[in-house]
Amino acid sequence: xxxxxxxxVRARPRTRVRARRIRLLPPFARTLLALAVLAAxxxxxxxxxxxxxxxxxxxxxxxxxxQGPSVLIRKKIxxxxxxxxxxxxxxxxxxxxxxxxxxxxxxxxxxxxxxGADYLHGKTTYSVGYIYSKEPDYIASTxxxxxxxDMFGDLTTISLGYRRGWDQVYRxxxxxxxxxxxxxxxxxxDPTFHERADHWGYSFGLTQILTRNLLATLNYEIDTxxxxxANPYRQIRYQSGGGAGFTLAPQIYPDTRxxxxxxxxxxxxxxxxxxxxxxxxxxxxxxxxxxxxxEADYTLPVWKSWIFDGSxxxxxxxHASFFSDLFPYANYSNFMARDRELAAFxxxxxxxxxxxxxxxxxxxxxxxxxANIRYxxxxxxxxxxxxALLAAQYGAGNEPLYKLDANVLEVFLSIWY
Amino acid sequence: xxxxxxQRSGRGSANSRVRGALLAVLALGAALGGCTPxxxxxxxxxxxxxxxxxxxxxxxxxxxxxxxxxxxTREGSHGATGAVxxxxxxx
Numbered sequence: 001x002x003x004x005x006x007x008x009v010r011a012r013p014r015t016r017v018r019a020r021r022i023r024l025l026p027p028f029a030r031t032l033l034a035l036a037v038l039a040a041x042x043x044x045x046x047x048x049x050x051x052x053x054x055x056x057x058x059x060x061x062x063x064x065x066x067q068g069p070s071v072l073i074r075k076k077i078x079x080x081x082x083x084x085x086x087x088x089x090x091x092x093x094x095x096x097x098x099x100x101x102x103x104x105x106x107x108x109x110x111x112x113x114x115x116g117a118d119y120l121h122g123k124t125t126y127s128v129g130y131i132y133s134k135e136p137d138y139i140a141s142t143x144x145x146x147x148x149x150d151m152f153g154d155l156t157t158i159s160l161g162y163r164r165g166w167d168q169v170y171r172x173x174x175x176x177x178x179x180x181x182x183x184x185x186x187x188x189x190d191p192t193f194h195e196r197a198d199h200w201g202y203s204f205g206l207t208q209i210l211t212r213n214l215l216a217t218l219n220y221e222i223d224t225x226x227x228x229x230a231n232p233y234r235q236i237r238y239q240s241g242g243g244a245g246f247t248l249a250p251q252i253y254p255d256t257r258x259x260x261x262x263x264x265x266x267x268x269x270x271x272x273x274x275x276x277x278x279x280x281x282x283x284x285x286x287x288x289x290x291x292x293x294x295e296a297d298y299t300l301p302v303w304k305s306w307i308f309d310g311s312x313x314x315x316x317x318x319h320a321s322f323f324s325d326l327f328p329y330a331n332y333s334n335f336m337a338r339d340r341e342l343a344a345f346x347x348x349x350x351x352x353x354x355x356x357x358x359x360x361x362x363x364x365x366x367x368x369x370x371a372n373i374r375y376x377x378x379x380x381x382x383x384x385x386x387x388a389l390l391a392a393q394y395g396a397g398n399e400p401l402y403k404l405d406a407n408v409l410e411v412f413l414s415i416w417y
Numbered sequence: 418x419x420x421x422x423x424q425r426s427g428r429g430s431a432n433s434r435v436r437g438a439l440l441a442v443l444a445l446g447a448a449l450g451g452c453t454p455x456x457x458x459x460x461x462x463x464x465x466x467x468x469x470x471x472x473x474x475x476x477x478x479x480x481x482x483x484x485x486x487x488x489x490t491r492e493g494s495h496g497a498t499g500a501v502x503x504x505x506x507x508x
Contacts, residue, residue: 053479059487072479086479153457201496207474212463215472221496261496267474269466283494291494299471307471317493341493351484355477374480380491408487410480 045123045150045157047082048074053414061378061406063095068109070412084116084129097402098340101388102235102248104174105183110135123150137170137189142199157207165199171232195228213269218262225257236338237388237396238327245396246326246388251337254322259285263293274300283317289342291317309353309374316346325386326397340402343385351376351408360415368416376408 051074058067068089076082089112095105116129124147131142146161171193174184203221210216230253237246263281270276276298283291295313302308320342322335353374360366386399394400459467470476489495 048475055479055483057483070479070483154461155457155459203497209459209464209467212459213466215467215474217474219497223496259494259496261494263497265474267472269469269472273469273471275471281494281497283496285493287493289493291492293494301471315488315492315494320493341491347492349488353477353480372477372480374477374484376484376487378487378491404491406487408484410483412477412480414477414479 045120045125045148045154047076047080047118047120047125048084050075050082050417051414052417053412055410055412058409059406062097062404063099065093066090080120082118082120084114084118086112086114086116088112088114090135097387097389098234103233104178106187107183108136110138123154124148136187137172139168141166144201146203148205155209157205159203159205159207161201161203161205163199163201163203165197165201167197167199167227169195169197169228169232193232195232197225197227197229199226200224215267217265217267219265220262221260223257223259223261226255229253229255229257230337231339234339236324236327236336238330238332239396240330244388244391246391247330249330249336251339252322252333252335253337254287254335257285257287259283259289274298287342288321289317289319291315305357307355307357309351309355311349311351311376313349313351314346315349317344319344319384323384325384325388338385340382340385344383345380345385346383347378347380349376349378365417366415370414372410372412372414374410378404378406378408380404380406 051072053070053072055070055072056067057070059065068091070086070088072084072086074082074084090110091107092110093105093107099105110133112131112133114129114131116127119126127144127146127148129144131140131144133140142163142165144161144163146159148157148159150157171190172187173190174186175188176184176186178184201221201223203219205220206218208216208218230251234251235248236251237248239245240247261281261283263279265277265279267275267277277296279293279295281291281293283289283293293313293315295311297309297311300308320337322333323337323339323342324332325338325343327333327336351374353372356371358369358371360369380403382402382404385402386397387402388396388399390399466472485498
């Protein structure tokens with residue numbers, strides 16, 4: 001796609017003060033986190049059960065490690081009200097390909113607190129919630145509102161949701177000189193950089209009983225983001241003479257993005273007490289990213305106390321219209337990005353999990369408890385994002401395509417009381 | 418001629434009113450028919466399998482949410498993953 005050159009925008013020279021890190025989460029993904037934890041189990045006509053979960057999660061891949069705890073507590077107050085609290089923490093340690101290319105390795109903590117309430121009236125459940133996420137250079141606040149209604153003899157549940165998010169975006173700098181590819185000893189917020197991003201989300205959901213063994217769900221969501229949507233640490237590269245054959249320059253993103261996503265899921269109960277789930281999601285946005293996700297899950301209880309899960313997920317997407325791994329020259333276009341998340345790629349994820357149900361006779365108020373473990377292997381093959389660290393060896397634009405393999409682990413305890 | 422014309426015209430408008438009323442009655446009938454409660458084709462006592470915990474769309478929600486988060490931070494796509502709940506009235 002031919003992109004117009006915006007006059008007057010010049011690529012800046014490589015910054016002297018090295019950005020200390022690459023922000024891990026894209027802005028539009030932050031506000032989505034935890035919504036499902038708080039809202040998913042809210043049924044029309046049925047409040048979620050009293051439950052407590054304690055989880056340890058770990059992600060390792062591409063020289064990034066993200067791990068930490070998460071705690072979820074749900075408690076009914078009377079017959080009509082259920083309250084939910086969730087604490088989630090990311091301990092991030094990164095020396096990813098982006099960090100190695102243009103920044104410094106870093107450690108940091110992101111903490112997120114969420115509260116939610118479900119109120120049941122007749123066959124309708126009203127839900128509200130608030131999510132607050134904070135890390136040194138990003139603060140996100142989100143509120144959400146939804147309602148679910150059972151109808152047609154409880155064969156159908158319809159839900160409507162609205163979400164609003166306000167983000168504060170900062171950029172960290174290293175205030176002390178330090179060797180390349182070593183951690184900064186003194187990190188500060190750049191006093192000249194403070195941006196905002198706003199988010200709106202509207203969702204519609206339908207769950208339908210089709211037969212005595214088959215459930216279907218349809219979901220549709222439209223999201224709009226406005227403000228600073230780029231990652232202030234990542235950079236584009238364009239062809240230039242000498243050295244590695246390229247020069248780095250800041251990314252330039254549009255200020256708005258609107259996306260549409262629709263999904264369908266079928267869940268079937270098999271004759272030998274097992275379930276088979278198939279789902280498909282289609283995604284498209286105004287940045288011209290089009291994605292498709294296909295997933296199949298199989299759940300099988302065995303013996304008396306065990307449940308095993310297996311899943312296979314395939315994902316593919318096209319690149320954003322303003323993405324390029326290597327722009328031909330500086331100021332090539334009015335918008336320019338080299339974020340991997342906007343590249344064309346496909347991925348395969350294979351997952352297995354196990355749940356063990358056990359009794360705690362010493363604690364009579366716990367009526368059910370489980371220990372759970374789940375492991376996923378994520379394999380991403382980029383189609384137009386190259387390993388720029390090898391530019392000196394292969395030449396800019398001729399490096400091998402980048403690949404990312406990651407291990408994702410969750411271990412958690414759940415109790416119902 | 419004028420009187421006849423007015424008469425015909427008045428008759429024509431009366432006929433159109435009658436037709437309109439008939440159509441309204443038919444539409445009302447259709448609407449009332451539409452309000453007839455839908456008989457659940459899967460009776461509550463036939464939902465034993467749907468009520469099994471392994472059929473729950475919100476099973477292990479804390480882990481499922483984390484997994485969605487892992488994907489959303491690495492992919493350009495997001496949204497429409499939220500389950501709206503079981504909705505089967507089988508709890």
